[in-house]
Amino acid sequence: MTARHPMDRRTLLAFGALSTLPTWSRAQAWPGRPIRLVLPFPAGGTPDSNARKVARQLEAQLGQPFVIENKAGANGILGMDAVAKAAPDGYTFLYTTPAFAINPSVYKKLPFDARRDFVPVTNVAVSEGYLVLVGSEVPARSLKDLIAVAKQAGKQLSYASAGNGNSTHLAAEMFNQRAATGMLHVPYKGVAPALAALIGGEVQVMFVSPTAAVQHIHAGRLRALGYTGSQRWPGAKDVPAVNEVLPGYEFTGSWHGVLAPAGTPAAVVERLHVEVAKAVQQPDVRDYLLKGGYEPVASSPAAFRTELDAELRKYAELVKAANITAE
Incomplete structure (x- = not known):
């Protein structure tokens, strides 16, 4: 019978710890350069103002600039497509609204797949109505x-x-x-x-x-x-x-979420989620969002995935009921 080497268990644990180092170190090292935040809408609207407020706080926390890029057109499709096709290196993100979940039901052919080509990061804030x-x-x-x-x-x-x-x-x-x-x-x-x-x-x-x-x-x-x-x-x-005045009418407003290109490292996605959650609870950011009718949320990537799936289903029904098509 072969005797068990007393170092076997410790050796295995050491190898296990080493195997987590690439993911851990990548999250710790990120960000090492400016981050591109694409807004698929023009400057001056609510998504733009909220995104800029949150981004300024993220800059203070992470020590790197967030470069806001307003890439508007076709109800956000142009900007969304740019992010879908961006390198999944953790330096390009999308800041979007329910248009992301509505477009697949309005436009017959999109240049991207809303589920396959993006990784949810966090639902930043939600509005109860318009x-x-x-x-x-x-x-x-x-x-x-x-x-x-x-x-x-x-x-x-x-x-x-x-x-x-x-x-x-x-x-x-x-x-x-x-x-x-x-x-x-x-x-x-x-x-x-x-x-x-x-x-x-x-x-x-x-x-x-x-x-x-x-x-x-x-x-x-x-x-x-x-x-x-x-x-x-x-x-x-x-x-x-x-x-x-119109019993039965209800439209629960908007949400503002962050997504990344598919393939973005999970550790970076989670790190950004944690930082956004911290940012929206800073008093000046939280007060700004609340005064504008938005409740800070910062849900986890997994929770946001579930929310997005529900939104895609909901808007498919609403678009059909309202008979909205691409013009």
Whole structure:
């Protein structure tokens, strides 16, 4: 019988520890250079402002710049595709919205696969709803007024969205159909130009997150008539939930998530998740998100994967019900 060498167990443990070193050291060494954060939407909108706020905090924590790249077009498809095809080296990430989950149901052929070509990092923050806005020249002081004005003979209202198939489009079209208002959809290339059109009177209505709207409401340029969440928004409790006027209507707003190209090292993905979770709990970042109607979340990569799968299924049903197609 061969005697067991007293060092066997310790030797095996040492080899086991060494085998984890590449993953551990990669996460510890990352980041070693500036990080590219692609926003598939124009500058000036809610995703842009929230991303920049979080990125500045991440820079302070990680000691490397986050280079924000606004790569807009086709409801975010151009920017999403750029990230899908980027090197999975941990230095390119996507900061996106529900458009990521809506596009596969609106566009018959995408240049990427939403499930296969990306790795979820974290769901940064979620919004419970959108504000229903009208321009200052619209003669409506309530949702009931808006519905009545929209139904007047010979007068058609138009509503703006941040792009065809965008969540701002879907929220408004669901209202349009349920209230039978017959409003005309006018898509823009992002939240900022859509809001500019609303303020300028090119369109009369828009559904958008509070972050983008509050300054214009306070300045008297726009009026908020409703909120699409299940309850009134705490930041404007005098504004009714849409379901108080249209029972059964509810649109739970937006989320802002970070994804990486498929193949990005798991240790880097987890490290970024941990850092984002830390960043959104910093008082100034947390307060900024909350004031804009977004609740910090920073879910784990696994949890975000589950959430994304649920979002893809949900929006497939909503897009079909709203009869939204690529224009």
